[in-house]
Amino acid sequence: MHRxxxxxxxxxxxxxxxxxxxxxxxxxxxNKAIQILTSRAIKQG
Structure with missing residues (x-):
C-alpha cells in the first residue's frame, strides 16, 4: 500500500x-477481523 x-x-x-x-x-x-481490516486498509490506500 505504501509502494x-x-x-x-x-x-x-x-x-x-x-x-x-x-x-x-x-x-x-x-481471521475474519484481519480480513475486514486489511480490506478497509487496501480501499483507503
Whole structure:
C-alpha cells in the first residue's frame, strides 16, 4: 500500500481461511477481523 500498489495476499489468505472454516464448521473470528481490516486498509490506500 505504501509502494503505490495494494498487497492483497493477506486479504486473500484470510478470506480463504474463513471460507474453509465455514465449510468445516470451525469459527475463524480473528481471521475474519484481519480480513475486514486489511480490506478497509487496501480501499483507503
Amino acid at each position: 503505490g500498489s495494494a498487497d492483497i495476499e493477506t486479504d486473500y489468505l484470510n478470506e480463504e481461511i474463513c471460507r474453509l472454516g465455514r465449510m468445516h464448521g470451525i469459527p475463524t473470528p480473528v
